[in-house]
Amino acid sequence: MTDQGAAKDDKTPRTARGERTRRALLSAAAAEFGEKGFHDGSISGITRRAGCALGSFYTYFDTKDDIFRALVNDMSGQVRDYVSPRIAQARDGIDAERIGLLSFLEFARTHKEIYRIIDESEFVDAAAYRAHYENTASRMAARLTSAAARGDVRPDVEEVHAWAIMGMNVFLGLRYGVWDDSRPAEEVAAIANALIERGIGAQGR
Structure with missing residues (x-):
């Protein structure tokens, strides 16, 4: 993998705002999975709880397994x-x-x-x-x-x-x-x- 490809795949937040968004998604995932479990929990449920657009999820995570x-x-x-x-x-x-x-x-x-x-x-x-x-x-x-x-x-x-x-x-x-x-x-x-x-x-x- 080239350095360019590695940079593209890196989903680490680069700004304080990005870190806050990622933290909000993780907190929402804790509530979603804590209430519904992994299999019944959903990405849309996580983003609704976090107050984020669906696209924001994929900025920091690839899949439901990834955020879990x-x-x-x-x-x-x-x-x-x-x-x-x-x-x-x-x-x-x-x-x-x-x-x-x-x-x-x-x-x-x-x-x-x-x-x-x-x-x-x-x-x-x-x-x-x-x-x-x-x-x-x-x-x-x-x-x-x-x-x-x-x-x-x-x-x-x-x-x-x-x-x-x-x-x-x-x-x-x-x-x-x-x-x-x-x-x-x-x-x-x-x-x-x-x-x-x-x-x-x-x-x-």
Whole structure:
């Protein structure tokens, strides 16, 4: 492919206005797919929700699959960007996991559509689905490794522990973020964190 062809295929917004339009389309896609699912959701439904002309959609995305894939990546990034700064304020490695779950519960309660979208991605775009969880687990594993180096958690923590904690968080988010958000998120996070502390907390804590 020539440089000219590559430039033609590049749909990255080049202006602030273009970025706002693309963001509006992704937000509309979250609402469309969150409400109707991937198969019943439509490009016309997305553009109506976004208040954009149909041509604007094709300026930034090629197909419905294309925007769905971008949406999965975008929502994964939104979770990361919401949770990471809050974790940075943790007292130690154990507290970081409490804050991580608490922040995720808060995010899930205001973005309930994330579960339907991520779950459907397993069948619409398996690579994006896998990347979402692998990237999340990788960040958690790195966090646990750093905590072990500081003596906050057991020295033998590894990838398995990261996936186990992530799995717990995913289902707690579903139960107490999406299905029923009446129980205080701080209480749920504290109960789960007690399990983590007893399981991987450093001896003598």
